[in-house]
Amino acid sequence: MSSVASATGGRLVIEGLRKRFGAVQALDGVSFEVRAGEIFGFLGSNGAGKTTTMRIVLGFLQADGGTITWDGRPAHAWPRRTWGYMPEERGLYLRMEVLEQLVFFAALYGVPRRQARAQALEWLARFRIAEYANRKAETLSKGNQQKVQYIATILHGPQVLIMDEPFTGLDPVNAAQLREALLELRDQGRTIVFSTHQLSTAEELCDSVAIIDHGRLVIAGSTREVRRSTGNQVVRVATDGGADAEWLGALPGVTVTRRGADYTELRVAAGGNPQAVLRAAVERGRDVLRFEVADPSLEEVFVERVGALVSEDHTLAAPVGAR
Numbered sequence: 223m224s225s226v227a228s229a230t231g232g233r234l235v236i237e238g239l240r241k242r243f244g245a246v247q248a249l250d251g252v253s254f255e256v257r258a259g260e261i262f263g264f265l266g267s268n269g270a271g272k273t274t275t276m277r278i279v280l281g282f283l284q285a286d287g288g289t290i291t292w293d294g295r296p297a298h299a300w301p302r303r304t305w306g307y308m309p310e311e312r313g314l315y316l317r318m319e320v321l322e323q324l325v326f327f328a329a330l331y332g333v334p335r336r337q338a339r340a341q342a343l344e345w346l347a348r349f350r351i352a353e354y355a356n357r358k359a360e361t362l363s364k365g366n367q368q369k370v371q372y373i374a375t376i377l378h379g380p381q382v383l384i385m386d387e388p389f390t391g392l393d394p395v396n397a398a399q400l401r402e403a404l405l406e407l408r409d410q411g412r413t414i415v416f417s418t419h420q421l422s423t424a425e426e427l428c429d430s431v432a433i434i435d436h437g438r439l440v441i442a443g444s445t446r447e448v449r450r451s452t453g454n455q456v457v458r459v460a461t462d463g464g465a466d467a468e469w470l471g472a473l474p475g476v477t478v479t480r481r482g483a484d485y486t487e488l489r490v491a492a493g494g495n496p497q498a499v500l501r502a503a504v505e506r507g508r509d510v511l512r513f514e515v516a517d518p519s520l521e522e523v524f525v526e527r528v529g530a531l532v533s534e535d536h537t538l539a540a541p542v543g544a545r
Contacts, residue, residue, distance in 0.1 A: 232293025239288035254432045254442040263424035263431040264417040271437040272417040303331040306380030310387040316360035331378035345373040385416040421520045449517040453492025460485040460512035
């Protein structure tokens with residue numbers, strides 16, 4: 223959309239980030255890189271250190287150690303409008319009209335009033351909430367308030383967009399609109415970092431991801447590299463015997479992970495050969511209706527590396543004692 227200026231290149235580099243709150247070591251040597259023009263997912267359970275990292279990047283908190291640079295310069299040396307931040311908690315003025323506050327927020331970054339108004343109306347129409355432009359924010363649903371806050375985050379054309387749990391509370395239609403907007407910004411060269419509990423969303427959107435647990439980085443890299451990091455492979459197989467195929471789990475190095483209505487999903491351990499599953503089915507005289515080999519999902523990688531519980535909707539469950 224015309225509401226975003228052209229981006230510049232650069233890398234966001236976080237090295238050895240440390241932060242302690244009293245007796246709690248919130249961050250313990252966290253290091254990772256985000257390339258310019260990519261969508262980067264920051265994954266972890268509640269209390270893992272995601273929000274603390276983001277707030278340090280933006281200068282809201284001071285680290286005890288470590289460095290943060292964007293395009294080779296310290297993050298704090300860049301103009302404020304370089305960054306766009308969407309916190310998890312909503313920051314709208316509830317008794318202020320939607321369009322009025324969008325123009326106000328943009329003005330804080332030096333965007334002329336006429337330009338901000340035109341761009342805000344364009345985004346409101348795109349998100350199908352143009353009729354709320356002159357209504358107070360308190361009259362909007364939580365999902366629509368979230369869309370307004372997203373617009374406020376990007377109106378000044380930030381090079382780096384940092385978002386804390388942006389998909390929380392969005393219904394499927396609104397989530398799809400936000401995904402489309404983020405992909406468009408990425409294609410324009412924007413760099414987008416967002417935290418999420420929704421692993422399926424991260425897998426769909428992110429070029430790269432990092433997993434953090436109890437303040438320590440577990441793994442970081444391209445989404446494909448992270449999914450392949452365990453060495454395991456996933457096999458989905460359906461035979462004329464249906465999903466009831468107990469014998470599959472008896473194969474060496476094979477574990478049944480899910481039984482669908484008409485297929486069985488298996489994990490083949492590192493070093494195993496998925497073709498052995500196919501051969502076993504044929505040797506038993508089965509008609510193979512489906513055979514698919516894939517990399518593990520981010521959910522499976524997270525469970526194997528962190529051991530956290532993941533709910534059926536692919537969101538991370540908070541560990542005991544997490545805030």
